[in-house]
Amino acid sequence: VNFNNSTKTEKGxxxxxxxxxxxxxxxxVFVERNFTKNEINYCLQQPSPNSSFAGRWAAKEAVLKAVSSLVGKPLWTGGAGAPLIDIEIVRKDGEAPVVKFHNDAKKLVKKFGVKNVKITISxxxxxxVAMALAE
Amino acid sequence: VNFNNSTKTEKGxxxxxxxxxxxxxxxxVFVERNFTKNEINYCLQQPSPNSSFAGRWAAKEAVLKAVSSLVGKPLWTGGAGAPLIDIEIVRKDGEAPVVKFHNDAKKLVKKFGVKNVKITISxxxxxxVAMALAE
Amino acid sequence: VNFNNSTKTEKGxxxxxxxxxxxxxxxxVFVERNFTKNEINYCLQQPSPNSSFAGRWAAKEAVLKAVSSLVGKPLWTGGAGAPLIDIEIVRKDGEAPVVKFHNDAKKLVKKFGVKNVKITISxxxxxxVAMALAE
Incomplete structure (x- = not known):
């Protein structure tokens, strides 16, 4: 038995x-196409809404890259790019932000065996800036 | 036996x-509240002390975020914030910087099972900028 | 049997x-000393060659740091620094960039048991900016 193969440790x-x-x-139009209602409400309540929208945008892009890095190929190949609204960044004050996938994004990460994506924003x-780690 | 559960691979x-x-x-007052004597000495000897202090500050914040990301909740909840002086960034020239926890920070990371935190600064x-990975 | 030791999960x-x-x-002279022919061709074809060269430069530095962080000591100790041309950043459009090691860099990562280095650039x-994860 090769125990080294029993746990996949690779990350994206x-x-x-x-x-x-x-x-x-x-x-x-841009905002409503790319951010959920919860994200828009959260950003508008922050001291600098522009920074918050930019941070969330960076986070969504970082998640896309991390998932592609894990899977070894681009996930979204049909049409004009990935629907970033389906990669939602959720947070409670004082806690680390969390990624929630919806619709096609949810199906794709499940299909490719992505178990978890961690995200950090500054x-x-x-x-x-934002960084994501997919496992 | 489910070997997949035998090793926790999650990261923060x-x-x-x-x-x-x-x-x-x-x-x-700010400097002595947040940086150890060793950190202050190190930063003052660098070509740009301001950059070095900013890099260490970013590193301490990145460590806080990484540990919260791993644990799934904020670690420091009592009072006016985490004592960043207890998250020390140590380095020897030419080697990667290393994190050392002291006092309450040391107790908390032990309590929550944090085994290791890697740090990188630029x-x-x-x-x-700085990035931390907690495991 | 201690299954926890059967898989090394540490990262750099x-x-x-x-x-x-x-x-x-x-x-x-600087460009040809640090970038492969393929990298130079790729960067010159991008909308902003300067940004692409800077991104690749950041990526090579990030790989060096990640490998040192994993191994726990600097890898390149002989002479005037690491030959960054031996850390090549390869990419196909739409896919995540990939690291290829050549010559001494290839021997060193093999010697120190580095299995894989993931890279991301923005x-x-x-x-x-660039970030690397070595495992």
Whole structure:
């Protein structure tokens, strides 16, 4: 028995940086296409909504990259790109943010055996950054 | 026997970015409250002490986030925040920086079964960034 | 039998940020010493070659840090630093970038039992960032 093969330890990583001013928060079509109602409410209540939207955007991109890095190929191949609204970033104050997948995103991560995606977000000055680890 | 359950592979992640100019190195009360004597000596000997203090600050924040991400809840809940001086960043030139926990921080990571926290730091231009992985 | 010891789950992490304007792409000696022909061709075909060179530079540095973080000591100790040209960043459009080791870098990672290094790169505004996970 080869115990080394009994647990898959491989991970996928995703990192994303966003110049906060480049995330077009004034464009309500863009916002509603990419963020859930809960995300929009959360961001609008933060001290700097623009930073929060940029941080969430970076987080969604980081999750996409981490899942592709784990699976070894792009997950979303049909059409004009991945629906980022289906990768929701949820958080309670004081706790680490959590990723929830919906609709096609949920089916795809299940199909490819992704068990868990951890996410971390930070803002300072003109930038938001996020990193995701998929396992 | 389910070998897949025999090894816990879950990780916690923490990322932090800091605008170097925002870390108030001129304020000795702030510095002595948050950095150990060894950290202060190390930073003052670097080519850019401000960048080094900002990098260590980002690293301490990244460690806090990574441990919370692993444990699934905030570790420090009593009072005015975590004592960052108890999360020490140690390094020898040319080697990767290492995290050492002291006092309450040491008790908490032991209580929650945190075995190891890896840390990495970088500076460029106006920013310091750090990332931590807790297991 | 202690199943907990049957799988080594420890990881190494490396993060790097680069101010894009500081990566000296005009200096062909610097470029040819640090980037493979494939990397140079790829970067020159991108919308912003400077960002791509800076991103690859950050990725190579992140890989070096991640491997040192995993192994617990610096890998390259002889002479004027690690030959970054031997840490190649390969990618196909739409897929996650992949690390390929050559020459001494290949021998060293094999010697130290590094099985895999995952890499992720991002650009925005004036900065490129990269993160690596070694296992």
């Amino acid at each position: 990583v995703g990192l994303d940086v966003q110049l906060i001013s480049e995330v077009n928060v004034e464009n309500s 803002h300072s000055g003109s930038y938001s | 992640v923490g990322l932090d970015v800091q605008l170097i100019s925002e870390v108030n190195v001129e304020n000795s 500076h460029s231009g106006s920013y310091s | 992490v490396g993060l790097d940020v680069q101010l894009i304007s500081e990566v000296n792409v005009e200096n062909s 650009h925005s505004g004036s900065y490129s």
